[in-house]
Amino acid sequence: MQKLIIDGKKILSGSINISGSKNSALPILAATILNNHTTIKNIPFVNDILTMLNLLRFIGLKYKISKKKNLVEVINSNTNINTVAPYKLVKTMRAGILVLGPLLAKYRRAKVSLPGGCAIGTRPVDLHLFALKKLGAKIKIKNGYIFASAINGLRGTRFKFPTISVGATENTILAAVQAKGVTIIDNCAVEPEIKDLINFLKKLGVNIKIKGRQITIKKIIKEKKISHKIICDRIELGTYLICGALTAKKLKLKNVDSDLVKKEIKTLKKMGVKLNVNKNFIEVFKSINIKKINIKTEPYPGFPSDLQAQIMILMTQAKGLSKIKENIFENRFMHVPELKRMGAKIEIRNNIAYISGPCYLNGAEVMATDLRASVSLVLAALIADKRTKINRIYHLDRGYQDLEKKLIKCNARIKRI
Numbered sequence: 001m002q003k004l005i006i007d008g009k010k011i012l013s014g015s016i017n018i019s020g021s022k023n024s025a026l027p028i029l030a031a032t033i034l035n036n037h038t039t040i041k042n043i044p045f046v047n048d049i050l051t052m053l054n055l056l057r058f059i060g061l062k063y064k065i066s067k068k069k070n071l072v073e074v075i076n077s078n079t080n081i082n083t084v085a086p087y088k089l090v091k092t093m094r095a096g097i098l099v100l101g102p103l104l105a106k107y108r109r110a111k112v113s114l115p116g117g118c119a120i121g122t123r124p125v126d127l128h129l130f131a132l133k134k135l136g137a138k139i140k141i142k143n144g145y146i147f148a149s150a151i152n153g154l155r156g157t158r159f160k161f162p163t164i165s166v167g168a169t170e171n172t173i174l175a176a177v178q179a180k181g182v183t184i185i186d187n188c189a190v191e192p193e194i195k196d197l198i199n200f201l202k203k204l205g206v207n208i209k210i211k212g213r214q215i216t217i218k219k220i221i222k223e224k225k226i227s228h229k230i231i232c233d234r235i236e237l238g239t240y241l242i243c244g245a246l247t248a249k250k251l252k253l254k255n256v257d258s259d260l261v262k263k264e265i266k267t268l269k270k271m272g273v274k275l276n277v278n279k280n281f282i283e284v285f286k287s288i289n290i291k292k293i294n295i296k297t298e299p300y301p302g303f304p305s306d307l308q309a310q311i312m313i314l315m316t317q318a319k320g321l322s323k324i325k326e327n328i329f330e331n332r333f334m335h336v337p338e339l340k341r342m343g344a345k346i347e348i349r350n351n352i353a354y355i356s357g358p359c360y361l362n363g364a365e366v367m368a369t370d371l372r373a374s375v376s377l378v379l380a381a382l383i384a385d386k387r388t389k390i391n392r393i394y395h396l397d398r399g400y401q402d403l404e405k406k407l408i409k410c411n412a413r414i415k416r417i
C-alpha cells in the first residue's frame with residue numbers, strides 16, 4: 001500500500017493550476033448516457049473519474065481519453081446496452097448511483113447496486129428513489145440491488161425534496177430530462193456542479209430553469225454532437241487556498257473561477273488571511289496572525305462540508321478557540337484522532353469540533369480515512385515539525401489530480417513510497 005512521506009516546515013512558493021471539478025464531471029459523465037457523441041474538456045483524471053468511465057464502458061458506451069489535453073470523448077451508439085451498474089464499481093465510488101436516472105429515463109429500466117455506507121456516514125439513497133418514484137418509476141430492492149423500471153416512460157410531475165441532497169437532485173434532473181411533460185422540483189441542491197450539469201443539458205436542447213431552490217425541466221433531450229468544458233474544482237481550489245495561508249511566501253492559483261469560492265474567501269479573510277483575488281487567478285500568502293472563527297457546514301452557498309477537514313488545520317494555527325459544526329455528514333471528524341496524534345488540541349462533542357490554537361504540530365505516522373480527511377493530513381504535515389508518514393493514500397488519488405507534483409513544484413518535500 002502506498003504512503004506519502006512529507007517533511008514539514010518548508011516555505012512554499014510558485015503557481016498551481018487548478019483542475020476541473022471531479023464532482024461536476026461525475027454527473028456530466030453519467031449524462032453522456034443520454035447523448036450519442038459528447039466531448040468533455042477540463043476533465044480531472046483522478047481515480048473516481050476512471051471508475052465512472054469503467055462503469056460507462058460496462059454499460060456499453062465507448063470512450064477515448066487524451067490525458068495531455070484533459071479531454072474525454074464519449075460515444076453511445078445505443079447498441080448492446082447493459083442497463084446495469086455492478087457492485088464492484090459502485091462500492092468504490094458512490095457516484096455510480098448517478099447512472100440510475102439516465103438509464104431508467106432512456107432505456108426504461110436499470111439495475112444499480114446499492115452503494116452502502118462509507119467512512120463519513122451511512123449515506124442512504126432514499127431521496128434518489130423517492131424522486132424517481134414521483135416521476136413514475138417502479139422500484140424494488142433485492143440482493144443489494146435497486147431494480148427500477150418505467151415501462152411506459154417517466155412522466156413530469158411536481159414535488160419537494162424533504163431535505164437537500166446534491167446526488168438526489170442530480171439523479172432526478174438526469175431522469176426528468178426524458179420525462180413527458182413538465183417537472184418542477186422544490187428544495188433542490190443548487191451547488192455550482194448542479195448548475196454545470198444544467199448548462200451541459202441545455203446544450204442538448206433541454207429547457208431547464210433554476211429559481212432559488214426550485215428547478216423546472218420542460219423539454220426532452222435531442223441527441224447531438226456537443227462539447228462541454230467542466231468548471232474549476234472549487235474544493236481543490238479551497239484546499240490550496242488554505243495550503244497557501246499555512247505555508248506560502250506566495251502561492252498563485254490559476255485556471256480558477258473565483259466566484260465559485262465567495263464564501264470560502266470571505267471566511268479566510270475573516271481569519272486574517274491575505275489574498276489577492278482576481279476573476280481567473282488568486283494569490284494567497286502565509287498568514288502569521290490567524291484569527292479564530294466559528295463555522296458551520298451547509299449546502300451551497302454555505303461553507304462546504306468538503307472543506308471542513310482542511311479549514312480545521314488553519315484553525316489549529318489560529319489564536320483562541322474555533323468551532324466547526326458539521327451539519328451534512330454524521331461522522332465526518334475521522335481526521336481528528338490522527339491530528340491529535342500530531343499534537344492538535346481538538347475536542348468533539350456531538351457534531352461540533354472545538355479547536356484550540358495556536359498549537360505546534362509534530363510529524364507522526366498517520367492514517368488517511370477518506371478523501372478530504374486525507375488532504376487535511378497533508379496540510380498538517382506541511383506545517384508540522386520533522387517528518388509525517390501518511391498511510392492509505394489511495395483516498396487522495398480518488399479526487400486530487402497530481403497532488404504531489406503540484407506541491408513539489410512549489411518547493412514542498414514529498415515522496416510517495
Ligand code: UD1
Nearest residue numbers: 023095123124125126127128165166167168305306328329
Ligand atoms: C455530494 C458530493 C460530496 C459532498 C456532498 C455534500 C459528489 C460526487 N459528492 O455527495 O463530495 O460532500 O455532496 O456537499 O458530488 N442523504 C440522505 N438520503 C439520500 C441522499 C443523501 O439522507 O438519498 C443525506 C446524506 O447522508 C447526507 C446529506 O443527505 O447526510 C447530503 O448528502 P448529498 O448532498 O446527497 O451528498 P452526495 O451527493 O452523496
